[in-house]
Amino acid sequence: MIPLRIKVDTDAVESYVVRLRSLEGFANEHARHELNSFEAALDAAGPDGADYLGEGGSIRIHGIDPSEVDGDVLLVNPRRGVADRLIRRSSPHNTFLVTERCDQLCVMCSQPPKEHHVDMFPHFEAAALLAPQDATIGISGGEPTLFKDQLLEFLQRVMAERSDLRFHILTNGQHFDERDLVAMQSLDRGRIVWGIPLYSRDPAIHDEIVGKQGAQERLLRNLAILCRAGAQIELRTVLMEPNARGLPELARFITTTLPFVQTWAIMQMENIGYGRKNWKTLFYDSSAGFDVVARALDLVRSRGIDAQLYNFPLCTVPEAYRPLAPSTISDWKRAFMDECDGCDLRSQCGGFFEWHPRNHGYSGLGAI
Ligand code: SF4
Incomplete structure (x- = not known):
């Protein structure tokens, strides 16, 4: 697995953001002039680690080759002697975890909520400004809109500075209201996609899945607000035993009531967190029961709504739907x-999540 956290030594005291550069060496004056104040250049590399120097001081990284982190943006935590790779230059999958708090308790949550919260927005802002050209940055949680004002201000500032960046924000959609319209409309809406889950047309099933009474009613009201704000919405439905057979009904509802969504993504489950705990009762073997998925896809696509399958191994999908x-x-x-x-x-x-169980999963799987 690609490491997202690396061991470091640094002479700093407070946490800080830095971009690593493998220039010709800090001793090279020309290279040094290329650095901005948030960057550090490779000075030397050996068996004891790789040393970087910059305006902010020195940092030694361990256990990873400098070529693998060239251009990466790190959040360095000197107290714990670690650095999180907030942005990996060569990856399209960079996500800022805004908070681990959440007001829902989804039965398949891959990252069960925690009460503890530290405001990381200043670090995220510094990191986003150092992101590679034309990057898309994911924002997730927990529930990021529990800190909605800070989130919208972060987006406003970063997007004003970096007209090339795009954002994909995962939210449960519970916390928008009419007062957000002005702030939302002031953002470049073409550069933000809001990924929002809706699990069933049946409010009781949706609310049961997210562990919150009245959640679907609130979500539908807020989707209407987002529609008025001109937001791009990617509706997300994790496929599970409790909602699989209702998928065609949900598809019909989307075509009649939510035709403004850009994409409907039907997703396979992740076997981690509560998803692992509840796997045996929740996992829906779509390789054996693709018929409900196919009917749902056909329906929304016949009305001009884009539909996608996320996290589905290709051999579990009939050929006609693999694209x-x-x-x-x-x-x-x-x-x-x-x-x-x-x-x-x-x-x-796309294969499988690293933690997909070898002994309980798709019945129809295999080399093609
Ligand atoms: S056999 Fe493996 S690589 Fe081939 S389609 Fe299935 S999951 Fe993908």
Whole structure:
């Protein structure tokens, strides 16, 4: 697995953001002039680690080759002697985790909420401004809109400075209201996609899945507000035993009531967090029961709504629907199984989450 956290030594006291550069060496004056105040250049590398120097001081990184972190943006925590790779230059999967707090308690949550919260927006802002040209940055949680005012201000400032950046924000959609319209409309809405889950047309099933009474009613009201704000919405539905058979009904509802969504993403489950705890009762084997997915896809697509399958191994999807199943699992948590050896589709397939169980999953799986 690609490491997102690396061991470091630094002479700093407070946490800070830095971009690593493998220039010709800090001793090289020309190279030094290329650095901005948030950068550090490779000075020397050896068996004891790689040393970087910059205006902010020195940092030694351990356990990773400098070529793998060239251009990466790190959040360095001197107290704990670690650095989080907030932005990996070569990855399209960079996400800022705004908070671990959440007001829902979804049965398949991959990252169960915690009460503890530290405001990281100043670090995220510094990191975003150092992101590679034309990057898309993910924002997630917990529930990021529990800190909605800070989030909208962060977006306003960063997007004003960096007209090339785009954002993909995962939110449960519970916390918008009419007063947000002005702030939302002042953002460049073409550069933000809001990923929002809706699990069922049936309010009782949706509310049961997210562990919050009245959640669907509130969500539908807020989707209308987002529509008025001109927001781009990617509706997300994790496929599970409790909602799978209602998928065609949900598709009909989307075509009649939510036709303004840009994309409907039907997603396979992740076996981690509560998803692991409840896997045996929740996992829906779509390789054996793709009929409900197919009917739902056909319905929304016949009305001109884009539909996608996220986290579906390609061999579990009938051939006609494979173009709708891009590789979506982030590179650092993607894995393949023994069954994938020699598969012709491997280069296009997104594979599995690293933690997908080997002994309980898809019944129809195998090299093509
Ligand atoms: S066998 Fe593996 S690589 Fe091939 S389509 Fe299935 S999951 Fe993907």
